[in-house]
Amino acid sequence: MVTQDDDSKALESRPPQLADLVGLCKKLNDEKAQYIVVGGMAMINQGFTRATEDIDLLIESSENNFAKIKKVLMTLPDQAAQDLNAKDMDQYLVIRVADEIVVALMQVACGVDYSHAKSGITVVKISDVEIPFASTELMIELKQGVRAKDKMDLEFLRALKNRINGS
Numbered sequence: 001m002v003t004q005d006d007d008s009k010a011l012e013s014r015p016p017q018l019a020d021l022v023g024l025c026k027k028l029n030d031e032k033a034q035y036i037v038v039g040g041m042a043m044i045n046q047g048f049t050r051a052t053e054d055i056d057l058l059i060e061s062s063e064n065n066f067a068k069i070k071k072v073l074m075t076l077p078d079q080a081a082q083d084l085n086a087k088d089m090d091q092y093l094v095i096r097v098a099d100e101i102v103v104a105l106m107q108v109a110c111g112v113d114y115s116h117a118k119s120g121i122t123v124v125k126i127s128d129v130e131i132p133f134a135s136t137e138l139m140i141e142l143k144q145g146v147r148a149k150d151k152m153d154l155e156f157l158r159a160l161k162n163r164i165n166g167s
Contacts, residue, residue: 034060
């Protein structure tokens with residue numbers, strides 16, 4: 001988290017940058033964690049310029065995988081993941097770890113779990129780090145929400161798919 005210079009000394013997470021994503025993914029890969037980058041960072045990877053407040057990860061649901069992910073999150077400056085445990089993932093749809101950056105963890109997104117989604121991974125190498133992003137088709141599946149930004153994302157993704165398919 002970032003401290004403010006005023007007397008309140010309030011702590012706030014900052015929006016993630018590409019370097020944050022690359023660093024996080026390098027550590028997750030080093031641990032052999034099973035995850036897919038979804039959400040805003042995946043939309044940016046698709047070529048849609050928009051802001052995002054966090055790094056969204058769709059994760060494989062085993063306790064072993066959760067332990068690997070938590071180990072990596074504990075390397076963030078504030079160690080905000082300290083009190084997380086694998087049972088939290090069963091209790092909540094999304095767990096937002098608000099550290100210097102916010103990392104959102106999901107076992108299921110729009111009814112899609114990791115075991116289904118892993119066939120829709122597009123690996124992109126950035127700064128020598130292989131990052132497993134959700135493909136265009138997988139993102140379309142994951143963007144069936146009611147939020148305004150999901151609808152804009154879905155419109156972009158469908159247009160992108162049409163351009164790719166030549167229609």
